[in-house]
Amino acid sequence: MEMTVSYARQGDVHTIHTGGAALGDIIIDNTGIPSDQRGGTAKQLLGAAAVYCYASALTAAMEARGLHYGSLDVSATLEVGSNDKGQSRVLKMVIRAVVGIDEEDQDLFERVARVMKGGCLVTGSLHDGIEMEYQLSSSWQD
Known part of the structure; x- marks a missing residue:
């Protein structure tokens, strides 16, 4: 399978054409935004x-196992620094997820x-170049 995402720029407006029906184009408009921001x-x-x-x-995994949430x-927290060549890089990403479940479903959640x-797919693809950490937890629903 192959997919193409393209980019175009006109002045301070950047457009990412995703080709997707649900996502569509992503517009990044820097018009009037100071360069330092x-x-x-x-x-x-x-x-x-x-x-x-x-x-x-995660949603697909829960639904496949009949786990109701x-x-x-x-959320994702990205730690940015430099590699050994002094190039700016994302060095680590921490994914935190909290799922609201019924207490009796804890074994299924585990x-x-x-x-x-x-x-x-995306985070696994990053494993070779970025340290990845996953923090998945549950909270009890009322």
């Missing part, structure tokens, strides 16, 4: 891709958690 967009996109992918894989909150230790 424009940094970090690529890291935000990387974090967003990781969070979405992990959440989707009431809430799902996922099975899902074991499956998710390898991450998802």
Whole structure:
């Protein structure tokens, strides 16, 4: 399978054409934003891709096992530094996910958690170059 994502720029407006029906184009408009506040967009996109992918894989794993959940909150924290050549790099990403489940489903949740230790397509693809950490936990639903 192959997919193409393309980029175009006109002035301060950047457009990422995803080719997707649900996602569509991503517009990054820096018009009027001071240059010292424009940094970090690529890291935000990387974090967003990781969070979405992990959440989707986690949802699929729970649904495949019949685990009912009431809430799902996922975040990514990216640690940025330099490699041994002094190049700026994302060195580590921590994915944190909290799933609201009924207390009696904790054993089923533990099975899902074991499956998710390898991450998802996006985060697993990063394993060779970025240290990845997954913190998956449950909270009891009311």
